[in-house]
Amino acid sequence: MSNLRPTSSRASSGSRSALVGFSALALGSCSKSEDGKGPMEKAGKALDESMEKAKEQTGRAMEKAGEAIKETGEKMQESGKAEQK
Numbered sequence: 001m002s003n004l005r006p007t008s009s010r011a012s013s014g015s016r017s018a019l020v021g022f023s024a025l026a027l028g029s030c031s032k033s034e035d036g037k038g039p040m041e042k043a044g045k046a047l048d049e050s051m052e053k054a055k056e057q058t059g060r061a062m063e064k065a066g067e068a069i070k071e072t073g074e075k076m077q078e079s080g081k082a083e084q085k
Helices: 009-030 039-084
Strands: none
Touching: none
């Protein structure tokens, strides 16, 4: 005798309900608005713009840090030359 039980209809209907819910969510995410872009496309564009802005700001900060390091190095060299005299 086997201890296997037939799948209950409640579990099957729950799985079907979850599948239908996820499908509706996925299709809803792809729907387009009046500008022709879906919500995921808009989110992607916003993320791209944010990343580009962060990249620009980081680049400027790195340039400033590089300039400060260069100036500090020059001052240290001048100070070392003055002490050698």
